[in-house]
Amino acid sequence: xxxxxxxxASWTDKSLIDCGRFxxxxxxxxxxxxxxxxxxxxxxxxxxxxxxxxxxxNAKLWAERTPDEFVFDVKAFRLFTQHQTSPRVLPxxxxxxxxxxxxxxxxxxxxxxxxxxxxxxxxxxxxxxKDAGKLGIVLFQFPPWFLANRTSLAHIExxxxxxxxxxxxxxxxxxxxxxxxxxxxxxxxEREHGLAHVIVDEPQGFAGSIPSIWGIRISSRMQxxxxxxxxxxxxxxxx
Numbered sequence: 055x056x057x058x059x060x061x062x063a064s065w066t067d068k069s070l071i072d073c074g075r076f077x078x079x080x081x082x083x084x085x086x087x088x089x090x091x092x093x094x095x096x097x098x099x100x101x102x103x104x105x106x107x108x109x110x111x112n113a114k115l116w117a118e119r120t121p122d123e124f125v126f127d128v129k130a131f132r133l134f135t136q137h138q139t140s141p142r143v144l145p146x147x148x149x150x151x152x153x154x155x156x157x158x159x160x161x162x163x164x165x166x167x168x169x170x171x172x173x174x175x176x177x178x179x180x181x182x183x184k185d186a187g188k189l190g191i192v193l194f195q196f197p198p199w200f201l202a203n204r205t206s207l208a209h210i211e212x213x214x215x216x217x218x219x220x221x222x223x224x225x226x227x228x229x230x231x232x233x234x235x236x237x238x239x240x241x242x243x244e245r246e247h248g249l250a251h252v253i254v255d256e257p258q259g260f261a262g263s264i265p266s267i268w269g270i271r272i273s274s275r276m277q278x279x280x281x282x283x284x285x286x287x288x289x290x291x292x293x
Contacts, residue, residue: 059125061097085119092120097127097190104129104195106143107176114182125190126183127223131176134213135196136161145175161209173216180220191223191250198262202230207243214247223250232265 062070065088070076081090091098100116102108116126133139138158141149148168156163164172183189194213200206214222224244226232231240244251253266 059097061095061099061125062091063099064101065091065098066102085115088116088119092124096123097125099193100126100128103179104132107131107145107172108179110179110182113179117182117186117188120188122187124188126188127190128180128183128192130192130194130213131172133159133161133164133172134176135194136200136209137197144172148172148175177217177220184220189220191221192217193223193225193252195225195252196227198227200226201228202226202233202236202240210243210249211247214249221250222248223252225252225254227254227262227264229262229264232267237267 064070066084071087076094077087077090081087100108120126133144138160140157141152141159144152148171151168152159152163153165154163161169180189180192194210196206210224226240230236241251243249251268253268254264255266256263258265
């Protein structure tokens, strides 16, 4: 079984900084915080990539400022997971080419050629981390309205195709993926496409609570009888 790595969601998380108990008092800049964080944890989730596609320059700096074995899990850009998105956070040449004028847009609003360009921007942004051997998984966190149906499965398959060569993980926030009649289909789909299954450690018994169901994938690279844990746990739900 692979080692289990433990880290937090972002080294610049507001609560992590404001608590005053983690970072040294003289650790103020983004570079200093990342270097210190990486001396305490072996892995981190990049959340900022959900809100806007990072630059290749920043990704290169992240790789340079962390130890050789450090791992970055990166959250997919919000438009790719069918969340509403402001055109203002898109690359300028893409936002200026949009044929519609809306304050918020969805994946379905994007013309094909602009979608292709946006996916290309995202893959290129991850290049420095991937080249340095520091990119773990790319997390696709789908919204509560993303139902377990053929349309959603087709969208995930499209994401897999567009991100060929990257390790992907999916997180569902709608309970239809885990009904008794759909649960095995969900796991079978994830295994078929090599997707890691993400669970959220959250209170149960509330409307919208998602059950913490773990899944194990048997890796073809391993010997028969051994298993490769392909589930990731996130302790704090966010965007």
